[in-house]
Amino acid sequence: MHLPRGDELAVLHRLPGWLTRRLSRRDAAPRSHSGVLPPITPSGHGMARAWDSLCGDVLPSAFATDHPRYLAFVGGAPSTASVLADIAIGASSVYAGSVLEAGGVVAAETAALRWLADLAGLPPAAHGAFVSGGSMANLSALVAARHHRTGDREAPSIIVAGATAHSSVRAAAAIMGCELLAAGSPDHPLTGVALSATLDALDPARVVAVVASAGATNTGAIDHLDRIAEVCRQRTLWLHVDAAYGGAALLDEHHRGLFTGIEAADSITIDPHKWLFTPYECAAVLYREPAAARAAHRQHAPYLDAVNDDVADNPADYAVHLSRRAHGLPLWTSLIANGTEPYGAAVAQCLRTACYAANRIRTTAHLDLSADPSLSVVLFQRRGWSDTDYASWSRHARAAGLGLITPTRHAGRTALRLCIVNPLTTEQDIDLILDSLS
């Protein structure tokens, strides 16, 4: 089962052609799944059958997130270089948890983390790790915050987050046995005043951290980070900024100013697998003071003594994980291959497409913009439509291969939401979608 057999070598020879076709045709519409999976049997069916099922039926039935009209949730459109690196990583059986096992890998990931930390304006000592996703990054940061703030006292147990915070923050609070208190309103960015009003009613010793969003998932809104950072500084509270989606817009000179204050965060989440053109699973958790995170996350056991040393900076020490894939290497490879400029240009392209969509909605009689777009999220309504109309249009658009666009709620009303994180999404793609709503 280990060294390649003849049928596996035959598939290996087909791989370059398959990959070239896949990466050159990102706009292929999903095919419906046959509904028939080969049964799992004692002797197997051979690699040719497994491959045909995988690449001819199972994978093409997914609505690929790099399709230019995948505009639901927060998609992701990996660069070709990052996909190639991802394949190499999978084939290389790298354990990327420690310097002992993979020093060069850790060095390359550290360089990519440094780029992200510099983007956010964190100090030179800031560091962290790449993890599987934003949910894991948020959880890891909050666990570090609690550990840091506990000291000799009873562990604090309240997480205060803006009401726009991603659902993973509530999940993290539940995992940690903490209470989540929402500050401000779900439809507007969190302000310093609203945060202070929530905190005034609390004993600061009970607060694990304040979570602010830099690019709320539903609206794209950026909380008032400079005022929030000031409130946290005055009260000596840990500030975690969730920039999982929005952090990419730090690359855009016209949007960078909206993030002022992020540089004061104690921890930050940025997910390259969202808007920095990297395959799943790649999310960064960054800490202003890495030692605090290491104290929280390093695992101890006799069999780990060989890697637990304070000179080697092991990625395993900075999050809720031990064994790990080299999540950050595809980003690093793509940065080395392409340089940073195309990243800024690709983010700016998405922002321009979002503006185009908003303008088209403004000038279309039967469509109403729910709010001015924030970052690359556009929320709008189709006049006269009920919740059922939105749901059935969305289902039909998916089934017809038009696009993946799902409804959400905003300001108490159902709305359609476009989240544009793919520079290959064109104005014609937006026209196709909006024209189908007539």
Ligand SMILES: Cc1ncc(COP(=O)(O)O)c(C=O)c1O
């Ligand atoms: C702002 C924000 N934070 C966290 C997450 C969770 O990230 P993941 O799905 O990678 O776990 C998301 C996902 O969309 C998000 O938009």
